[in-house]
Amino acid sequence: MSATDGADDFETIRVDLDERSYDIVIGAGVLAQAGTRIAELLPSSRAIIITDETVNSHHGDALRVSLDSAGIAQSTFAVPAGEKSKSYDTLQSVCEAVLEAGMERGDVLIAFGGGVVGDLAGFAAGVVRRGMPFVQIPTSLLAQVDSSVGGKTGINSPKGKNLVGLFNQPALVLADTALLDTLSEREMRAGYAEVAKYGLIDQPEFFSWLEKNHAAVFAGGAARRYAVATSCRAKADVVKADERENGARALLNLGHTFGHALEASVGYDATRLVHGEGVAIGMVLAHEFSHRMNHCGPEAAERVVAHLKDVGLPTRMQDVAGADFDPDTLMNAIAQDKKVQRGALTFILTRGIGQSFVSKDVPRDAVAAFLRDKLAAR
Amino acid sequence: MSATDGADDFETIRVDLDERSYDIVIGAGVLAQAGTRIAELLPSSRAIIITDETVNSHHGDALRVSLDSAGIAQSTFAVPAGEKSKSYDTLQSVCEAVLEAGMERGDVLIAFGGGVVGDLAGFAAGVVRRGMPFVQIPTSLLAQVDSSVGGKTGINSPKGKNLVGLFNQPALVLADTALLDTLSEREMRAGYAEVAKYGLIDQPEFFSWLEKNHAAVFAGGAARRYAVATSCRAKADVVKADERENGARALLNLGHTFGHALEASVGYDATRLVHGEGVAIGMVLAHEFSHRMNHCGPEAAERVVAHLKDVGLPTRMQDVAGADFDPDTLMNAIAQDKKVQRGALTFILTRGIGQSFVSKDVPRDAVAAFLRDKLAAR
Ligand SMILES: NC(=O)c1ccc[n+]([C@@H]2O[C@H](COP(=O)([O-])OP(=O)(O)OC[C@H]3O[C@@H](n4cnc5c(N)ncnc54)[C@H](O)[C@@H]3O)[C@@H](O)[C@H]2O)c1
Ligand SMILES: NC(=O)c1ccc[n+]([C@@H]2O[C@H](COP(=O)([O-])OP(=O)(O)OC[C@H]3O[C@@H](n4cnc5c(N)ncnc54)[C@H](O)[C@@H]3O)[C@@H](O)[C@H]2O)c1
Ligand SMILES: [Zn+2]
Ligand SMILES: [Zn+2]
Numbered sequence: 001m002s003a004t005d006g007a008d009d010f011e012t013i014r015v016d017l018d019e020r021s022y023d024i025v026i027g028a029g030v031l032a033q034a035g036t037r038i039a040e041l042l043p044s045s046r047a048i049i050i051t052d053e054t055v056n057s058h059h060g061d062a063l064r065v066s067l068d069s070a071g072i073a074q075s076t077f078a079v080p081a082g083e084k085s086k087s088y089d090t091l092q093s094v095c096e097a098v099l100e101a102g103m104e105r106g107d108v109l110i111a112f113g114g115g116v117v118g119d120l121a122g123f124a125a126g127v128v129r130r131g132m133p134f135v136q137i138p139t140s141l142l143a144q145v146d147s148s149v150g151g152k153t154g155i156n157s158p159k160g161k162n163l164v165g166l167f168n169q170p171a172l173v174l175a176d177t178a179l180l181d182t183l184s185e186r187e188m189r190a191g192y193a194e195v196a197k198y199g200l201i202d203q204p205e206f207f208s209w210l211e212k213n214h215a216a217v218f219a220g221g222a223a224r225r226y227a228v229a230t231s232c233r234a235k236a237d238v239v240k241a242d243e244r245e246n247g248a249r250a251l252l253n254l255g256h257t258f259g260h261a262l263e264a265s266v267g268y269d270a271t272r273l274v275h276g277e278g279v280a281i282g283m284v285l286a287h288e289f290s291h292r293m294n295h296c297g298p299e300a301a302e303r304v305v306a307h308l309k310d311v312g313l314p315t316r317m318q319d320v321a322g323a324d325f326d327p328d329t330l331m332n333a334i335a336q337d338k339k340v341q342r343g344a345l346t347f348i349l350t351r352g353i354g355q356s357f358v359s360k361d362v363p364r365d366a367v368a369a370f371l372r373d374k375l376a377a378r
Numbered sequence: 379m380s381a382t383d384g385a386d387d388f389e390t391i392r393v394d395l396d397e398r399s400y401d402i403v404i405g406a407g408v409l410a411q412a413g414t415r416i417a418e419l420l421p422s423s424r425a426i427i428i429t430d431e432t433v434n435s436h437h438g439d440a441l442r443v444s445l446d447s448a449g450i451a452q453s454t455f456a457v458p459a460g461e462k463s464k465s466y467d468t469l470q471s472v473c474e475a476v477l478e479a480g481m482e483r484g485d486v487l488i489a490f491g492g493g494v495v496g497d498l499a500g501f502a503a504g505v506v507r508r509g510m511p512f513v514q515i516p517t518s519l520l521a522q523v524d525s526s527v528g529g530k531t532g533i534n535s536p537k538g539k540n541l542v543g544l545f546n547q548p549a550l551v552l553a554d555t556a557l558l559d560t561l562s563e564r565e566m567r568a569g570y571a572e573v574a575k576y577g578l579i580d581q582p583e584f585f586s587w588l589e590k591n592h593a594a595v596f597a598g599g600a601a602r603r604y605a606v607a608t609s610c611r612a613k614a615d616v617v618k619a620d621e622r623e624n625g626a627r628a629l630l631n632l633g634h635t636f637g638h639a640l641e642a643s644v645g646y647d648a649t650r651l652v653h654g655e656g657v658a659i660g661m662v663l664a665h666e667f668s669h670r671m672n673h674c675g676p677e678a679a680e681r682v683v684a685h686l687k688d689v690g691l692p693t694r695m696q697d698v699a700g701a702d703f704d705p706d707t708l709m710n711a712i713a714q715d716k717k718v719q720r721g722a723l724t725f726i727l728t729r730g731i732g733q734s735f736v737s738k739d740v741p742r743d744a745v746a747a748f749l750r751d752k753l754a755a756r
Pocket of ligand 3: 194256275279
């Protein structure tokens with residue numbers, strides 16, 4: 001890992017999926033190369049930028065300048081920032097905007113924003129004229145290390161999150177780590193929970209590195225690029241092994257079953273709990289529950305708690321503003337979680353830092369008793 | 379070709395697309411076997427039937443009885459009959475109905491109806507939980523010989539037909555030719571235009587056979603099954619060669635560039651012109667224009683006209699109720715047709731019956747002059 005941070009200091013990760021293979025290019029300043037890189041990959045195409053209003057106001061001009069300089073004619077369509085835009089209505093408005101812009105099948109859609117824009121615009125790119133190429137330019141840490149890799153796209157249904165969508169791989173991902181400088185502290189921390197997750201899944205050395213270098217990751221520069229690249233590589237490896245999410249990909253849900261239940265319990269109210277915070281608490285719970293089930297000692301959870309506290313993430317259900325979680329409500333949410341099939345409870349548990357595994361048929365009662373105890377310990 | 383028409387007299391066509399391969403089973407009475415055939419293919423799945431109100435009232439119970447007898451728990455969601463159901467709103471209501479019914483990724487969606495239901499429900503099946511298996515049970519002649527084969531699904535945009543959708547192959551297609559007995563004469567004839575099209579593309583013997591046997595095809599029985607099977611095989615062959623519609627598949631558009639322009643000119647008003655009628659007139663125009671461009675003699679168009687008249691299809695633009703086509707409007711519609719890329723006009727022309735070919739860069743002026751002449755000849 002180099003200590004310099006020049007604009008040409010990029011790391012490229014190849015996601016190998018036969019004819020759907022693509023590159024993820026990571027580094028501070030890669031946005032300025034968007035035009036030339038897209039023109040190289042998709043010559044003579046025009047572009048439509050799908051973004052959200054916040055990202056557009058911060059960085060839209062920089063992207064447009066880059067496209068202009070490469071001779072790529074483009075237009076921009078910005079949706080309101082936030083999870084509400086992952087809706088049927090916004091999907092329709094994006095599809096219509098792409099058609100209105102006269103895009104044909106050979107033109108390119110650029111998803112420029114956080115996970116919301118990536119999921120929404122990636123879905124639209126898969127269905128307008130039955131599919132057009134798209135490029136992901138993720139602008140939040142969560143999007144750079146998680147949602148932009150793997151090809152999952154979609155919108156929310158009133159019945160649940162991400163219930164309607166597509167597997168649709170981008171043609172290119174450009175993760176400009178300098179863009180994160182304008183991200184709020186809270187969103188940055190939330191994305192960081194997913195970074196830590198990759199260490200906890202199966203990279204104990206990476207987790208140790210994060211314990212020492214988290215401040216540098218938040219500060220930017222080479223440490224941030226290293227953290228993003230390591231995370232992308234970890235996710236890409238899992239995706240390669242399991243593109244359509246049948247097996248190995250389940251490990252990526254470490255902390256997510258508990259986390260989703262917490263999010264559902266606060267009615268997905270982001271002022272109280274954002275996804276990454278739910279994941280942070282969920283990872284702690286997964287380690288503590290693993291200890292309770294005798295899969296590991298108590299020190300693993302203790303290290304997770306200490307590290308997440310260091311970066312300012314919540315680690316206990318009681319940390320959530322106005323916390324009033326009810327064990328039965330949480331259990332219902334867990335049972336309804338889409339990862340639960342026909343009644344059997346599947347959890348990602350762990351044998352220690354970086355040693356997580358898929359456990360099917362986790363006894364429902366054990367989970368319920370665990371949650372009751374955790375919530376009683378005020 | 380056998381003259382009998384027993385319920386077990388089915389023809390099976392295999393559509394070879396690697397891991398997306400599937401069977402089309404054709405014959406009178408195959409609906410009664412839907413339950414056992416689906417249970418065999420997708421054991422222990424539950425089903426949701428997506429249909430339209432008309433088809434549901436005629437044949438819904440027969441399908442449900444068949445599923446019940448095979449132990450397949452099912453529910454039914456019926457949309458209003460007609461093209462208007464190929465909309466964003468109806469897509470949303472279908473997706474929500476599938477989720478409401480508690481369908482999981484291993485369950486099956488059954489698209490039971492004409493091309494509208496097939497396109498709409500096939501799209502929904504591709505996006506609910508990022509894809510669930512689906513079975514096509516086409517009930518209109520057009521759906522049996524055309525829309526149920528090839529995996530194109532989608533909805534209409536205010537900007538044009540079929541502009542939003544997916545390539546999504548079914549797991550099985552069951553074409554019960556006896557269901558066509560309840561189809562209106564007009565819809566039956568419209569579907570027949572596509573049957574004749576397969577002969578005109580590259581099967582002169584099949585066209586000759588149709589010239590002699592069209593009455594038997596309309597009557598039902600073995601001749602109908604033969605015509606449906608021959609059409610399906612023709613389309614399946616093209617799809618195999620060109621799953622994502624880049625080259626050979628273009629031949630399937632014989633008669634369609636003119637036909638679509640006519641449909642657009644009447645504002646897709648089905649009381650004046652249904653798709654198959656547009657295709658019938660369009661095929662005549664394609665043959666006449668080919669003659670005018672010296673690709674073939676006049677007899678080809680004459681045979682086409684004679685045959686389409688025999689079955690009661692329109693053959694001239696002047697046959698359309700309240701015909702007031704304007705050559706400029708038609709030319710604009712042609713230019714906007716999705717098959718036209720960046721200005722170059724692509725047409726399917728012919729060297730004679732069953733000898734059609736793709737012609738790129740057809741001079742715009744020649745088409746305009748041809749349409750003017752045809753419309754002047756009142
Ligand atoms: N597809 C997948 O595999 C996958 C994986 C994980 C999460 N997700 C989805 O991702 C979404 C969450 O992603 P997210 O956390 O990026 O949410 P987001 O897209 O809403 O971004 C969070 C906030 O940060 C703002 N923002 C983004 N980049 C910025 C920047 N550079 N500067 C200033 N502000 C910026 C956004 O406008 C938004 O207000 C969820 O919908 C989740 O379901 C998808
Ligand atoms: N996906 C493709 O490749 C493809 C190809 C060609 C056409 N299409 C699409 O197909 C649609 C047209 O298909 P269609 O002509 O079947 O239209 P449709 O589905 O509207 O059916 C026509 C009418 O016949 C009724 N009907 C259907 N089966 C019946 C039966 N057995 N008995 C009584 N009534 C019955 C329907 O209720 C409807 O009113 C268009 O939307 C077109 O875009 C798709
Ligand atoms: Zn997550
Ligand atoms: Zn047609």
